[in-house]
Amino acid sequence: MRSSTTFLAAAATLLSFAAATPLEARYETCIAPQQWHICGDGWSGCCSVSPCKGPSIASNCPDQGSSGPRPTPTEDESPPATSAKPEVDEGWHEFCKEDDSQCNWNATFYHIKNYDEDYAKNSTVSFFVWNDSENTTELRRDAIGVFQNIPDDAKNCSLYFYNPGQGTYYGVHNSGALDMATLDTGDKEFVDAVGGKANWKSTAELLKDGKETGTLDLNNWGWTLGEKSLTNSAKFACKKEIAIHFTLSAPEEGSVIFDQVRKLGQVNNFVQRAGWVIKYDL
Ligand SMILES: *[C@@H]1O[C@H](CO)[C@@H](O)[C@H](O)[C@H]1NC(C)=O
Ligand SMILES: *[C@@H]1O[C@H](CO)[C@@H](O)[C@H](O)[C@H]1NC(C)=O
Ligand SMILES: *[C@@H]1O[C@H](CO)[C@@H](O)[C@H](O)[C@H]1NC(C)=O
Ligand SMILES: *[C@@H]1O[C@H](CO)[C@@H](O)[C@H](O)[C@H]1NC(C)=O
Ligand SMILES: *[C@@H]1O[C@H](CO)[C@@H](O)[C@H](O)[C@H]1NC(C)=O
Numbered sequence: 001m002r003s004s005t006t007f008l009a010a011a012a013t014l015l016s017f018a019a020a021t022p023l024e025a026r027y028e029t030c031i032a033p034q035q036w037h038i039c040g041d042g043w044s045g046c047c048s049v050s051p052c053k054g055p056s057i058a059s060n061c062p063d064q065g066s067s068g069p070r071p072t073p074t075e076d077e078s079p080p081a082t083s084a085k086p087e088v089d090e091g092w093h094e095f096c097k098e099d100d101s102q103c104n105w106n107a108t109f110y111h112i113k114n115y116d117e118d119y120a121k122n123s124t125v126s127f128f129v130w131n132d133s134e135n136t137t138e139l140r141r142d143a144i145g146v147f148q149n150i151p152d153d154a155k156n157c158s159l160y161f162y163n164p165g166q167g168t169y170y171g172v173h174n175s176g177a178l179d180m181a182t183l184d185t186g187d188k189e190f191v192d193a194v195g196g197k198a199n200w201k202s203t204a205e206l207l208k209d210g211k212e213t214g215t216l217d218l219n220n221w222g223w224t225l226g227e228k229s230l231t232n233s234a235k236f237a238c239k240k241e242i243a244i245h246f247t248l249s250a251p252e253e254g255s256v257i258f259d260q261v262r263k264l265g266q267v268n269n270f271v272q273r274a275g276w277v278i279k280y281d282l
Pocket of ligand 1: 134135
């Protein structure tokens with residue numbers, strides 16, 4: 001019997017236990033179209049097809065120069081050095097400057113569920129939305145991303161998504177089609193506008209009047225294209241704090257999960273930035 005764990009399975013664990021360490025080899029070692037695999041017989045490494053065999057045939061990857069199998073490093077043995085690798089991911093420099101002067105990656109994601117109306121979890125490092133509409137009941141887990149400290153003189157705000165050049169740090173199950181809407185919290189900050197706790201009940205009124213700003217399909221392109229930034233956002237009015245409601249449109253069950261990265265060293269020493277970013281002109 002084959003057994004393999006690719007990132008999607010890892011993602012499921014990550015999202016249920018959001019504190020799971022993101023510092024895994026999958027972030028830095030695999031170069032698209034390869035993905036990180038862990039097989040039942042202990043083989044682990046990057047491969048563009050499933051390397052998992054067993055139990056009578058040892059797992060292996062047919063790729064030229066594939067990186068597995070690799071022994072689990074012991075404490076006094078560092079992992080084998082990988083050569084010809086850029087030191088840090090720089091693809092995001094195409095649209096954002098090093099000093100973040102026209103970009104804001106500092107999102108807090110408030111996660112809410114329509115089937116557990118008191119559920120309130122927020123995170124600055126992980127994002128997860130889900131929509132299961134197979135039957136008449138729509139089960140949804142939405143996210144509201146709040147970006148703070150946009151400068152007063154910012155103009156032409158828009159939303160981008162960025163996927164770093166190596167590794168797989170996000171997962172999509174079935175549909176990855178997201179709808180984004182900006183929220184009007186009036187003079188208040190989002191947290192005050194929802195009475196200090198962001199759950200399904202407290203956000204309902206606010207979300208009703210969301211203003212659609214774009215749709216973006218985060219389907220599995222990230223696994224094959226490497227570094228890439230995507231936007232399909234209209235320009236919207238900038239203000240000090242911007243709140244965006246993310247929902248997933250899914251013909252059956254679908255979900256999107258990823259790690260938001262705002263600085264080098266947050267998950268490893270390759271990825272400097274990842275995830276949602278508000279970009280603006282000055
Ligand atoms: C949808 O309904 C069918 C038939 O009742 C059932 O087999 C299936 O498990 C349901 N799916 C979900 C996601 O509830
Ligand atoms: C984002 O947060 C970092 C610290 O995590 C801070 O240094 C930086 O100034 C913040 N940027 C903005 C635009 O708020
Ligand atoms: C964010 O999470 C913290 C820690 O779980 C919680 O105390 C706080 O109420 C949450 N904020 C909102 C607005 O729900
Ligand atoms: C959830 O998915 C269903 C099926 O595609 C769609 O009709 C519905 O609008 C989605 N919900 C949201 C909030 O996007
Ligand atoms: C905002 O966008 C418009 C249209 O693209 C452009 O003409 C204008 O110069 C932009 N504003 C700033 C401050 O860059």
